[in-house]
Amino acid sequence: MSSLVIRSLRKNYGAHEVLKGVDLEAQEGEFIALVGPSGCGKSTLLSMIAGLETVTSGEIRIGGRLVNSVPPKDRDIAMVFQSYALYPTMTARENITFGMESRGVPKAERDAAVKRVAALLQIEALLGRKPGQLSGGQRQRVAMGRALVRDPKLFLFDEPLSNLDAKLRVEMRTEIKKLHHRVGKTTIYVTHDQVEAMTLASRIAVMHRGELQQFAEPHVTYNRPTNMFVAGFMGSPSMNFIPAQLTRADDRVAVTFPLADGGSAVLPLATDVAAERIGRAVVLGVRPEHLSRYDAEIHARKPGIATLSAPVEVVEPTGAETIAVLRFGALEVVGRFEPDSAPRMGERIRLGVDMTRACLFDPETQRLI
Structure with missing residues (x-):
């Protein structure tokens, strides 16, 4: 009732x-x-x-x-x-x-x-x-x-x-x-x-x-x-929003966006849920805890991990965790790290991005795709 x-x-x-x-x-x-x-x-x-x-x-x-x-x-x-x-x-x-x-x-x-x-x-x-x-x-x-x-x-x-x-x-x-x-x-x-x-x-x-x-x-x-x-x-620090484009990479749907070094990141999606939108703009949503320092041995056992490199601009230790601000092209992206694997300011870090937890949004309606 x-x-x-x-x-x-x-x-x-x-x-x-x-x-x-x-x-x-x-x-x-x-x-x-x-x-x-x-x-x-x-x-x-x-x-x-x-x-x-x-x-x-x-x-x-x-x-x-x-x-x-x-x-x-x-x-x-x-x-x-x-x-x-x-x-x-x-x-x-x-x-x-x-x-x-x-x-x-x-x-x-x-x-x-x-x-x-x-x-x-x-x-x-x-x-x-x-x-x-x-x-x-x-x-x-x-x-x-x-x-x-x-x-x-x-x-x-x-x-x-x-x-x-x-x-x-x-x-x-x-x-x-x-x-x-x-x-x-x-x-x-x-x-x-x-x-x-x-x-x-x-x-x-x-x-x-x-x-x-x-x-x-x-x-x-x-x-x-x-x-x-x-x-x-919902979430603190809040979700990162990254303007991107849907593309194909190795027969998989992926999101592509520019990086600070002039190159591009290509991150394959965990599913083909948005395949009909290939070539269109999207907004990739990634929570800070879904970014981690890439570890080949650990991440090889976990499906849906994409990798990219990014420079570290700010590091904020809080005790139980460390918050880091990373540079993705023109964007500042926030990551949340375990203290033992926390990056250092000025370091260029190789990241693992958990694409199984990523969200895609329509940039016009701002609704979840």
Whole structure:
């Protein structure tokens, strides 16, 4: 059964169209991440699901019920905000139970709910403290506790980790994933952080300029992006885009593009999927981790590896890996290397390119071929 169904959803502010006919469906228990750059419409979409923004046209159904005109308090949802939105003069316990008290829930039932949620979030020792006495991560746990005591049909998260430092963000990401597995509620999670989306979501909805670009499982979104926007947005460093031409080489379809030394690279494709486009321009998409220092013994056992040489312009060690900027003709291409095989600045390196993982895009439509 679908917990959330969105059909042809539009939102206008005067003449400005923020959402342009979004269709999205979340199954019972799914974790859906809404991602995209600032201004793409993801937070507006979440606010419309919550009832905080009105619908210009289209439908929102929660648990099969049309909720376009239903007030937020009657939608059976719970929302966790970026800013925590805790009452500073109340203790953590009082913040968690405030909504239940307002609805007239008996004290015994409130106490049982707080006990259950506090154990789930491991905040039993924090219940007597006020928000000013809590760290950012502890405040976010309390905010999540306030949502959990509702036992709603739908959980909505609006960039809940963006105010935390990097280390705490990773820890809280793990906690949210554990929490979802334990509770099993349908969750819609807005984030600008693609790593959060990849690690948390069962499916990712990528948005751009008010339109849904792709809605798929994380591995599909990453490995088979529907267009160049999705390919460039998902992944850090982002996918390399290399203008090229489709040719034939040794009876195989290949991509050809100029190199820095005045020569050309000819990289055979792993399949003949685009054979009908021979002689036409394409854009070759290669992720940084699919470039490696060529090793004849290793790569001979791996099908679909093409080779070329390129000078190294910049090297950026990060500890677990090394990022290198390589020169492909007029283009700078980024590669991600193991520290033991990392290139040196100024070196000319022979590369192995995993063409089984490469993507081809139409330069006019920017869509995946």
